[in-house]
Amino acid sequence: MARRVQPVSTYLGAAVAALLVLLTFGTLGAVAWRAEGLSGLRTSDWLAVRFTVLQAFLSALISVLLAIPVARALARRSFWGRGALITILGAPFILPVIVAVLGLIAVFGRNGLFNTALVWAGLEPVSIFGLQGVLLAHVFFNLPLATRLLLQGWLAIPGERFRLASSLGFTSSDMLRHIELPLLRQVLPGAFMVIFLICTTSFAVALALGGGPRATTIELAIYQAFRFDFDLSKAALLALIQFGLCALAAVLSLWVTTPSGQGAGLGRTVPRHGGAVWLDAVILSLVSIFLLLPLLMIVSKGAGTILGLPESTYAAAWRSVWVAVASALLTVLLTVPLALAALNLRMRLVEGIGYLSIAASPLVIGTGLFIMVYRWADPVGLALPILILVNAAMSLPFALRAVSPALAEIEKDYGKLADALGLTGMARLRILILPRLRRPLGFGAGLAAALSMGDLGVIALFADPENQTLPLALYQLMNAYRLDEAFGAALLLLVLSLSLFWLFDRGGRANVDA
Amino acid sequence: MLTLDAVRATQGSFTLHAALHVPKGARVAVIGASGSGKSTLLNLIAGFLPPNAGQIAWDGAPFAQLPPGDRPLSIIFQDSNLFPHLTIAQNVGLGLRPNLRLNAKEHGEVAKALEQVGLAGFEARKPAALSGGQQSRVALARVLLRKQPLLLLDEPFAALGPALRQEMLALVAQIADREGLTVLMVTHEPQDARALTEMSIFVDEGVVHAPVPTDALLDNPPEALRAYLGQ
Structure with missing residues (x-):
């Protein structure tokens, strides 16, 4: 029904879709623009x-x-x-x-x-x-x-x-x-x-x-x-x-x-x-x-070394945690408007765009973003923001998968009642949709946080000691054959990833009635 | 007065034709076999189905172009009339302001409406903590606050047992009398129609007939209705 189209969320959803197209095809385009023919490839x-x-x-x-x-x-x-x-x-x-x-x-x-x-x-x-x-x-x-x-x-x-x-x-x-x-x-x-x-x-x-x-x-x-x-x-x-x-x-x-x-x-x-x-x-x-x-x-x-790791490893762990939290929140911010727009416009295409990043690769996106920005900004300083963005885009398909069916169910169960009461626009989002989406959103955010926490991909491109994340620090400990510390760092990473998932998922479940 | 003037609406391969007047303050049952179009009629008036032709008006003011929430009516569905995650006060408050930003005076109105349906002090509870009958009362309290002249009931209180349903219908009648509401009730229970309404609209294979006295219709039903009622 045309009235259900809520302009604000539809525009936001279109903006998210555009951002995702830019992140996947745009970065690919930037990369392709730099390429100079197949002769560059060796055996x-x-x-x-x-x-x-x-x-x-x-x-x-x-x-x-x-x-x-x-x-x-x-x-x-x-x-x-x-x-x-x-x-x-x-x-x-x-x-x-x-x-x-x-x-x-x-x-x-x-x-x-x-x-x-x-x-x-x-x-x-x-x-x-x-x-x-x-x-x-x-x-x-x-x-x-x-x-x-x-x-x-x-x-x-x-x-x-x-x-x-x-x-x-x-x-x-x-x-x-x-x-x-x-x-x-x-x-x-x-x-x-x-x-x-x-x-x-x-x-x-x-x-x-x-x-x-x-x-x-x-x-x-x-x-x-x-x-x-x-x-x-x-x-x-x-x-x-x-x-x-x-x-x-x-x-x-x-x-x-x-x-x-x-x-x-x-x-x-x-x-x-x-x-x-x-x-x-x-x-x-x-x-x-x-x-x-x-x-x-x-x-x-x-267990023996988790408390005796180098200072830099704990710094990396702390950095990873806030990157993961930021990435999880960004995932939610991208997921909700996209899912709403897909539902309101009845367009499979909009939802399909949300799944684009499955076919893309984070390193391709990272490379593309680097090519786009390296003339204007110091890519090392942008490493963590780029990381947050790429991780959120990579988590989006999974969050969308959890949120979209739940959203359709809310409209099916309560859409008529909300329409009859004139519950539209932001009020509908605040009073009906967000409270009832808490569980899938918590789950999606938990997945996004855990995926980001454990990600060793884009960060390896921009790695320098100032913006090292815990997975990268762990990889370097492994490479340096400092295995005792590596096991400690791995346990720390494991505990943090599972805890972040648990906290977000739990947050979505707490105090939910019916 | 509710007027449906040469209204035609299609839903899939089904077409509904309706032309009728319902006088202000009347209580009218909508009766017909399943699939005859009685729920379609209600959806049409409530705004969930756009008409293909004709005009729907209240006291001469057409409202077929308005969104459901802006129409001069309240509706009570068969079930799930409440949002389970909102408190009783919030569910009722939606009838005053859909954005739920209520001032102190409006909170007072919510409390008063709850009192009128026999649920004083239930404000902070959630729907799950209430019985089926109490949940129906909450929906009625919200109808009071919406202050719209027309009340649509779509096979209401179907989840309640016969005694409780009679009690709720009596409450509807009492509220309708006091507030001067015009009531349109879809039902498949002849005794509900007799209990609440003096007039009935018979819907048969997509054709909506003009209201006739309920008792006369049920005592001497036309052939199609007789088959449906099993007489």
Whole structure:
């Protein structure tokens, strides 16, 4: 209805949409304008393109294949700690990448538990660096995501169908053919594409575990072109290629209909008890160990040094906290007008713009912003503002995903009543919409804060001691082999990220009636 | 007087035709089978559905172009008439000022309206702390403060049991009498229509018939209404 269009919020929403287009396409344009033809790319750069696609493909494939038995075990077993395990499967999303990498090194690294066990058993130790390390870290992050997506699909199958199947005397191969395969065919392509897309822009993992001509992602090559060679045109070209790849993956993932992954209702189990119980037990134990052991290593090794870190590390931590808080608030400020405009204008396009940054890469945006401003302002002084802006833009899709359906629901449930009472404009926002959006907004802000807190991307471009963030400080401690301090810093980062998420999310839930 | 002059409205493939007068102060039931168009009629008057043709007016002043909140009417829906996150006083206060910036005098008016519906002292509570009947009373208190001449009821109090519903209808009648309200009530309960209204509008397959005495209509229903009532 035309009257529901509230000019103020619609203009604000249009402004946010314009800002996002500028951040994604504008920065890309700025970068492209600097590029001087494909001749700038060497063989090593094409190797990076190849490696990017290869590792993203393998990461997605392994995550999705491993997720099948895990999701199946979770779907059909009910056991003590199942709820906790499902919660843990959601945690990697807000876990700082660099913390997980350090935890994985503690388990799978040269002197880690895994290799110690191999040597003890008389076997050759394996290296965590290179392709296998990148895959290990990506599976660590994305196996839980794939499992949740699959589990959701499994639990969406009506219980009646399982009852029908057992009344018809289905064997487990009949079950596979008539129920499970159609489900997998429906969910797997979407899950695969989402993970492929996430891994395409992978930076921190490649920075810490990859590198060298055989294990450099495009994102890492952009960073190197920019930071070490100061070769803007090469960075620009790589950025263009990366955007093209992401756009292609994004279009493909829309085409294969992506599952949502955020739905509730993972609490029940499928009323069915086929298969070997011991096998499911082994699978779930292995996954739990794989996910928890690296974090336990961080906690146990970091507990001793968390209070004895260098002064500069605490300064970096404090800087990261306020950057994260600012970024979370900015995310909310961008999300609400955009979601309102999308709802009022009934335009999928407006909401679609909010998801653009998924296909963009933060380093591309950072590079573009640098190219735009370096003639007029000192980019080092602008590092933190740029960081806040880029982090907010990167978090926006997730916040939007939480807020948009809630907003539509508010209009559906209370829109007529509000209209009948003449509740319009800012009064509607203040009295109806914001109070009822508190939960999704708190959740979205929590995600944004945690993502920003743990981000090791744009800041690496502008890094200097004055504006170092905690993830960067941690990375430098790791590089300097100051591992005791690194574990302390990692524990600090872990605690701060989870606390920020918890505080924002909690703030959205407190004192909410009905 | 409420006037619908050659009004036509379409909703999807459904078209509603209405031409009628409702005298000021009358209490009129809107009766008809499901899908006949009685809720469409109410949505049309309340402003949730724009007419394609014709004029809607109160005392000769057309209002079909006004937004719902600016029309000379209050409406009570079947359910969710209150915002669950606002206090009772705030929910009622919306009837005075949608921006809720009330002065001391207006706070007094809210308290008085609550008193009139038997909810004195309930200001600070939230809707969830009230029974269904009490929530309906809050909605009526807000109607008092909106001070609009026309009251639309869309299958009101449907969530309440028969006894409680009769009690609420009696309260509506009392308020309507005292404030001189013109009432239009969509209902599918013949006894509700008899209890509250003296006139009834019969809606049949998109055609809105002029008001006739309720008892006469229900005692001797036309064929289409007879089938609906199951007589």
